Amino acid sequence: MTQTNEGPAPAAPRSMGRRHAVVAGACAAFIAAMAGVTYASVPLYAMFCSLTGFGGSTRVGQVAPAAASGREISISFDANVAPGLTWAFSPDQREMAVKVGATSMAHYTAVNRSSLETRANATYNVSPPQAGAYFVKLQCFCFSEQTLAGNEKMDMPVVFYVDPAIENDPDLKNLSTITLSYTFFPAKTADKPEVRASAPGGSDGKPL
Incomplete structure (x- = not known):
């Protein structure tokens, strides 16, 4: 007799x-x-990147070194504007010699060439990329979004120093030039541009 298994x-x-x-x-x-x-x-x-200088990003610091060394490094300044932004942007100085460890200030100038209020953000990096770990910014327009009214011109300073720790980096012992480069991009904000032109009549827009 054949049995079938129908249990599980x-x-x-x-x-x-x-x-x-x-x-x-x-x-x-x-x-x-x-x-x-x-x-x-x-x-x-x-x-x-901002904390370590990885990939050519500069570091952000709060306090400058107590003393500078005798070594000088030349800092070159570069400026760029991305497509879609109606700004002219350039460094006021193309190059400056700084003491390692000394606090220095450079200036850039931005001009909004349109009649509309425009917002933008700046990205930045240094070259050679290894120098990013030693290039420290104390003050910079790149820390926040920038707004220019129509046809407005703005001075944009950057305060920085080259970390004395660079003296201990054997790969950079012969480094003579660091290039600091910025690029402004249109800000990704929901707000629409506003015309800052004066209304006809008085400053409050009412007829005189």
Whole structure:
């Protein structure tokens, strides 16, 4: 007489379904986690670069060194404007010699060539990239979004120093020039540009 085994067979589909649900849930959680890491990596990477000078980014400092060394390094200044921004932007000086460890100030000038208020952000880097770890900015227009009224001209200073620790870097012992470069990009703001032109009549727009 032939016997049939009909006991646990129906349970297999339910077990397989639970496995698929667990795998699907794990995949969804992994994708969500990776998306979160990707979203967070941009500001974290920017913060890391500003603290370490990685990739040619300059460092941000609060206090200047107590004393300067006798070594001089030439600082070259570069300025660029991205497409879509109606600004003229240039350094007031193309080059200056600074003492390592001494606080120095350079000036850039920006001019809004349109009649509309315009906002922009500046990105920056130094070359050679290894020097970014030793180029420290104490004050800079690149720290925040900049706004220029129509046809407005603005002086944009940057206060910086070259960290004396550069003296201990064997790869930069013969470095004679550091180039500081800025590029202004249109700000990604929801606000629409505003015309700053005076209204006919008095300063409050009412007829005289």
